[in-house]
Amino acid sequence: MERKSFSQMDCSVAQCLEVTGEWWSMLIVRDALLGVTRFDAFQKRLGIARNILQQRLESLVAGGVMERSAYCEHPLRFDYRLTQKGRDLWPVINAMRQWGDTYAAPNGAPVLMIHRDCGHEASGVVVCSECAMPMSAGNTRIVASPSREPSAVLP
Numbered sequence: 001m002e003r004k005s006f007s008q009m010d011c012s013v014a015q016c017l018e019v020t021g022e023w024w025s026m027l028i029v030r031d032a033l034l035g036v037t038r039f040d041a042f043q044k045r046l047g048i049a050r051n052i053l054q055q056r057l058e059s060l061v062a063g064g065v066m067e068r069s070a071y072c073e074h075p076l077r078f079d080y081r082l083t084q085k086g087r088d089l090w091p092v093i094n095a096m097r098q099w100g101d102t103y104a105a106p107n108g109a110p111v112l113m114i115h116r117d118c119g120h121e122a123s124g125v126v127v128c129s130e131c132a133m134p135m136s137a138g139n140t141r142i143v144a145s146p147s148r149e150p151s152a153v154l155p
Contacts, residue, residue: 019063037079
């Protein structure tokens with residue numbers, strides 16, 4: 001099945017998926033967040049075919065999520081590092097990890113998140129930027145941005 005492009009969809013979720021929505025892309029970002037930078041290291045950790053890894057890395061670079069820089073000229077080899085845009089995917093990766101720990105890890109969480117400032121195991125929680133209270137689907141509502149017609153973006 002050929003992948004549909006979301007490039008023309010006026011939706012921030014669709015635009016994020018346009019860049020990161022391939023199966024392997026978020027696992028590459030996850031490993032980059034853990035400090036992996038070299039093609040061979042990504043390939044070994046993920047067990048991904050080299051041609052697929054190359055395509056995903058090229059796509060992430062083209063999308064501004066990663067940048068590459070040569071670390072060896074003969075043969076030419078690159079480091080792949082997250083840009084700020086890529087590092088800003090951390091909350092997305094963490095939310096996916098937490099969901100997986102809750103619903104898809106019958107033997108328990110494979111890793112724990114330790115908050116460096118206090119040293120305790122922690123969970124990521126979305127909080128309101130104004131009042132610092134936790135946010136959820138049950139206590140938020142979505143409205144059209146002032147720059148959009150409500151009928152064009154909301155059901």
